[in-house]
Amino acid sequence: MLTTTDREGLIRVLKARQTAQDAIHDFFRSRDYLSLDTPIAVKSPGTEVHLGYFATDWHDFRGDETRLYLRSSPELHLKQALALGLERVYHLGKCFRNHGELADWHHPEFTMLEFYQNGISLADFMTLTAELVQSVAVGLQSAGFVVRMPKVKPDRLSMFEAFSRWAGIELVDGDPDLARKGLLKGFPSLRVDDDFETAYFKILLDVIEPRLKEEEAVFLYDYPASQCALARVANGRAQRFELYLQGVELCNAFDELLDPAANRERIRSSNEQREKLGHGAVPEDEDFFAALEQKLKPCSGNALGFDRLLALLLGEKNLDRVVPFRWNKPWSRVIR
Template structure:
């Protein structure tokens, strides 16, 4: 297949034929990995009744003709298959995985496309540590990289920034961010926003030259859909991310299964959205009902397949592994 540069206009695919072949091999590898472990492949809707309330994610509305019981907006392209997969878990599916297309507005860059491929799986009976073992096996076998080391969020900040993210004052955090975002903006950032700035600009930058690394045990304020516990005198979230060559590959949780606590977090998300002028998102009552009915104790993870392929092929631009990134869609 000839490169896109050989053709005028925007119709040719961006990815090379070799990239397309490697993507096909990757999909085959993933399916074989889970088949050998008797994890069931499932499919869930791309368009759902609800979007997500997470402040950092912007769902894309999907306009449909009138559907009984659906909101006036018609629905949302799903940012991940998580909510529907948890409903399957509550119904007794057992361990499941999905290769899904996910959609997030406002995300375009060398590592982001509005539409992307996501591998998501759930393991009843696993905690975050057990799931990290399985993530490592999949990633290491495909990429041929070293076994990831494990650092706590606290340990990473202490090692690379020489500060404790749980004990440092808000003013000291804001001051540390000034070199990256300027004095005026730093003064307006919340504590978690400051931590995110430092994670992306300093911790992730340092991890580019480090071996593969799991970062775990995030601050409870960043728990999202993860369980929390008290460790070393602070409340932490049982959440982890894997970085390879400084690229974040996945986000995993020892999953929260308490419906009342999940409702409280959704409502808290919406309050934060109000404060910054983002639309309030109706709560997904079907997910909450599934949690009430009993999602089994489990761990789950979402892994970016496009980024995984970028690492396999040694490219730094997601367009190199997509047949048609958004500009050519």
Template sequence: MNLTNLQTLILRSKFLQSVRKFFTEREFLEIDTPALKRVGGMEPYLDPFGVLSPSMEEKGYLITSPEYSLKQALSLGVEKVYEIAHTFRSGERGSSYHTAEFLMLEFYQSNIRLEGAMDLIFELISDVSYEIGKPIIQPKFNRWKVKELLTQFAQLDDWNRNSLEKKIRELKLTGLDLNELTYEDCFYLIFLNLVEPKLPSEFTFIYDYPPEMAALSKIEYGCAKRFELYFGNIELSNSFYELQDVEEQRKRFSEEQRLRQKLGKEVFPMNKEFLFALERGIPECTGVSIGLDRLFMVILGLNSLEEVSPYWNQI
């Protein structure tokens, strides 16, 4: 089935209208934030596109996510906010599920935790799929803790680095020197080889990650309070129970700067506007990002982003 024609544009328009309708009905504030920023994102494994003016005097970066800007809105007193943003990531070509530019839905709601955000995503996908005439038939989404998946599919009862390295050596998952790998590298060698291929062809929430992978989420009871939503082995969504402690955030940014340097990547200064927003204070909240192109593809039962975009070859 290939919808890369007028029908695609009509369905995609209806899809986006349905997403906006969902959040409008729940009194979320839609805002639009800059796509071009002076400072790039800090994530070690994401690379933004740099933009240079003809005079060579102005430099900026296309956003990999609107997260920092949306949190600035939270610090102004907004309790429920969302954006449908064009986002850009270098090195994302080469698979059926990646493009250098893609459409991201990102939303934040105060006073809900991960469980509430999972419920909201289920409602969103159920409503939107029904609105475009492709209702999903899964009555509820699976929910698995990371530790449960590691136990069931990798026979691991612990996620400490020694346990991960032992399993990697046992199964010969890489020929690289493990001493040169980060904790996250080791985790994903296990997850991508032993867990992800065995996920069911259904919507599945995976939550409570190792604390070493907290990123911008809080850590509680030894777990990073975050989740990802998969459909089969396709990642659709990422969510954090958001960190509010500005000093802890500075510490994590410093660690990410060191890792980017170790990886031989451009090291960006800390985003002062974002840190100021944390200093001013953001509410207790959960934030969610969803790749809308992938979600559209999954709802339509298709297998490639090429099938849902007439512009596939132009990006």
């Protein structure tokens, strides 16, 4: 049973969500971005190795069955829109990820903001992202909400610099001795037989991210090439960045890989890794590959967690109060 205080708090959150969404739409419209709808039930839910997906089946009038998934991201469709000739596009809507933890900053159903722009450098895309965050904060503050204002110009630090500064390790992509080096530094979660990727993520989670909590806002950029996903690789480094706000990962941006054959190769490699890990391969999106054949122009794209942004700006310690109707089943948590 909700108390009067609970109700007032929930109404405040609903109004804050609308205000923040309005600020996002105003921001992109003022920069000539086109807002797009993308399918929710799709044949290919994503391209990530470690993500889980919600699956369902469509039964047509003949009784034939087609496997569909709830999207984990609108990425593949937004890139198809760019291939049509659009220059700047964005999408604000629900996305879904399965087999994940229900924790402070994770939820199986969440609101994602993704935006793509042709002809923009990754450095300028960082600036655009910081301006977006600032614009949402100002919009909330102007509407009377108490806001924890973000840093106007977040610091910028390469992943290699972060490992050197905070872990005391020179990061070398594919280094088979990374686990051993970490153990010599006293990082307890590592095992001597951890491969590079396992050791890399353990050090990132156990050593680097806790230090990021001491920083107000930081862009991490230049990742090891092995962590490129669908980002372009230049000079042996994946051209991508993440923004950490108050120590929480807020977004993930790429200087997008353009080559159709390279995209297909990476997605197939991802599926092979999914099979090895027991996650199961997911169907490839042939419409996406066909769009890439139309010569996608150089572009950058960013996926930003809207719920996280709202919670951080409102000074919340988790997502519990900002996701509407979270108290309902099947994934309720006690509202603190």
